[in-house]
Amino acid sequence: MPDSIPVDSVGLVSPQFIHIDTPLSLESGRMLLQYDLVYETYGELNIQASNAVLICHALSGDHHAAGYHSLEDKRAGWWDNLIGPGKAIDTNLFFVVSLNNLGGCQGSTGPTSINPNTQKPYGPDFPIITVVDWVNSQAVLADKLGIRQWAAIVGGSLGGMQAIQWAISLPDRIRHALIIAAASKLSAQNIAFNEVARTAIKGDPDFHDGHYAEHNTAPRKGLGLARMIGHITYLSDEAMGKKFGRDLRHDSLNYDYDVEFQVESYLRYQSEIFAEHFDANTYLLMTKALDYFDPAKHFNDNLAETFAEIKAKCLVISFTTDWRFSPERSHDIVNALLSANKSVTYAEIEATQGHDAFLLPISRYHQIVGTYMKRIISEEES
Numbered sequence: 001m002p003d004s005i006p007v008d009s010v011g012l013v014s015p016q017f018i019h020i021d022t023p024l025s026l027e028s029g030r031m032l033l034q035y036d037l038v039y040e041t042y043g044e045l046n047i048q049a050s051n052a053v054l055i056c057h058a059l060s061g062d063h064h065a066a067g068y069h070s071l072e073d074k075r076a077g078w079w080d081n082l083i084g085p086g087k088a089i090d091t092n093l094f095f096v097v098s099l100n101n102l103g104g105c106q107g108s109t110g111p112t113s114i115n116p117n118t119q120k121p122y123g124p125d126f127p128i129i130t131v132v133d134w135v136n137s138q139a140v141l142a143d144k145l146g147i148r149q150w151a152a153i154v155g156g157s158l159g160g161m162q163a164i165q166w167a168i169s170l171p172d173r174i175r176h177a178l179i180i181a182a183a184s185k186l187s188a189q190n191i192a193f194n195e196v197a198r199t200a201i202k203g204d205p206d207f208h209d210g211h212y213a214e215h216n217t218a219p220r221k222g223l224g225l226a227r228m229i230g231h232i233t234y235l236s237d238e239a240m241g242k243k244f245g246r247d248l249r250h251d252s253l254n255y256d257y258d259v260e261f262q263v264e265s266y267l268r269y270q271s272e273i274f275a276e277h278f279d280a281n282t283y284l285l286m287t288k289a290l291d292y293f294d295p296a297k298h299f300n301d302n303l304a305e306t307f308a309e310i311k312a313k314c315l316v317i318s319f320t321t322d323w324r325f326s327p328e329r330s331h332d333i334v335n336a337l338l339s340a341n342k343s344v345t346y347a348e349i350e351a352t353q354g355h356d357a358f359l360l361p362i363s364r365y366h367q368i369v370g371t372y373m374k375r376i377i378s379e380e381e382s
Contacts (some may be wrong), residue, residue, distance in 0.1 A: 008084045009076065010042040010067035010091055015107060020140055024102075030127040034116075037141055038107030039063050039099035042083060043091035045146070050380060052147045053089060054138065055079065055098035056155030056162035059230070059286045060278060062106035065098035066091075081361040088370035093377050094151065102137050103129040103285045111281035112213070123281055124210025131158075131165045131293045138162075139170060151376055152176040156358035157325060158286070161293050164333070168295055171311040176376055178369065180317045181358040183329035184303055184336070185294040190324065193233055194287040197226035201280050210281050223280045224271030231270055236321035236354030303336035313343040315372045317365065319357040320350050345372065 005011050015038050024032045040063050045052060055065050057078075066083040068076055083089045083096055100108040103126065111126040118125075142150070153163045153174050160182025167177045186194075201207060204222030208215050232240075244263035259265050299306040314337055318330035327348050337344040349365045351357040357365070 005068065008086050009080065010084050012071070013040050013042065013064075013067040013069065013077075015040055015063060015069075017107065018141065018144055020137075020144075022140065024133070024137055024140070026127055027130040027132045028128050032102075032109070032127070035102060035109035035137070036107070036113070037099055037102070037109075037137065039097055039141065040065065040067075040077075042066055042096040042098075043094050045095040049146050049148065050151060051094050051377075052142075052145070052150050053094045053096045054142070054150050054153045054166075055083070055089075055096060056134075056138075056153060056159035057098070057101065058155070058157035058159050059290065060274070060283075061159070062104060063098050063100040063108075064106075066096070078359065082366065082369065088366045089154065089373055090370070094373070097141075097145065097147075099138065099141060101129070101134050103282060103289070105279035105282040110279070111210075111285065112279050121213040123213055124284075126281065126285070128288055128292075129285060130289055131161050132169065134162055134289075135165045135169050138166075139173065142173070148173065150174045151380070152178055152373070154178040154180070155182070156180040157182060157355065158290055158293075161290075165293075165295060167310045167312040167314070168306060171309050174312045176315070176372075177312045178315045178317070178372070179330075179333060181319055181322055181325050181330075181355060182333070183325050184296060184306075184333055186290055187329075191291050193229060193324075194291055197229050198284055198287060200225040200229065201284060204280075207280065210284075212280070218275070219280045220272075220275040223278065223283060224268075224275040226283060227271045227274040227278075228267045231267060233324045234355040236323065236352060238321060238352045239354050239356075242352065303332065304339035307336055307340040307342060310337070310340065310342055313345075315345045315347075315369075317347050317349060317358075317368065319353070319355070319365075320348060321352055322355045322357060324355040 017038050019036050021034050064077045065079045066077040085092050100106040102108055103110040105112050111122050115122045153166050155163045160179040163177040163179050166174050201219055201222040204219030206217045207219040212218050247262040249265055296303045296306045316330050316334050318327035334344055334346045347368045351362055
């Protein structure tokens with residue numbers, strides 16, 4: 001936590017919880033009879049309820065997108081550089097909602113929650129959740145908050161996929177979609193990375209077929225390895241080179257198999273921290289949601305046809321060194337929107353940081369998002 005809360009911070013925030021008794025039919029054919037969602041809000045909802053913005057998180061994200069939970073917090077929310085008073089998503093103008101998706105492990109109902117039928121954690125028995133299911137549950141939350149239509153839905157990576165699905169599934173309930181560092185479906189290579197990560201988790205002796213909570217343990221080594229794999233793909237070669245190069249931890253080589261290079265030490269540290277606070281079954285579920293996302297499969301694999309009923313105006317952003325969700329995947333989205341005669345703005349940002357660039361305070365990126373968000377307010381006022 002800084003010595004004082006920055007003036008452009010949303011400040012101290014508290015998570016809010018809502019219990020939903022209305023059953024949710026899932027794309028898998030299963031049903032959740034009841035569930036909880038945890039979320040945070042920043043800014044004020046106007047009288048017309050027309051200034052609401054939904055933030056959709058990526059694979060390992062959660063509801064804490066901005067501000068601080070306490071004065072002892074060492075870090076602000078994961079998108080704090082983008083959300084706040086006077087920032088690109090200006091909380092002086094917008095009412096921002098950020099939630100932990102179903103299947104998450106930060107408060108919303110997921111594998112770590114108690115199964116009412118067994119009084120034990122769901123574990124691997126929690127149903128697979130898809131992007132469509134997330135959109136449907138988010139729409140329920142919107143209803144509870146009195147939000148009939150979102151001014152904008154904003155997401156990066158897996159969050160951007162949710163923004164796409166919102167525009168397809170519920171076209172009357174979204175005016176703008178900000179689709180950042182995303183794709184209309186995963187490539188075979190991306191699915192392969194996810195399978196390697198899942199195999200690492202499931203191969204951990206402490207996995208116990210996903211019932212590790214009942215054994216008072218967790219597959220930390222497997223989850224940590226999965227995170228290491230993911231982390232490598234989120235960074236560009238240039239970013240890793242600039243940050244670590246071939247720097248050694250000590251002055252000379254040891255000629256053994258211990259950690260010697262700084263990049264090795266960094267990956268080990270990041271994996272250990274992640275494995276302590278994230279749930280392995282949730283990681284499996286989130287990667288499957290990524291793999292399954294392919295809205296065009298219902299439209300003869302024609303993405304333009306998929307977008308035919310979209311009413312939202314779209315901003316699509318990619319980053320030059322993002323090889324996990326490359327600019328070419330954003331081009332696919334933009335070209336399909338244009339073919340469907342939809343309103344779309346596209347920006348390709350020069351950035352050295354790889355896929356993680358969407359989380360970072362890159363000036364041109366923030367300027368573009370901020371200018372677009374101001375345009376939304378101008379449209380509302382005109």
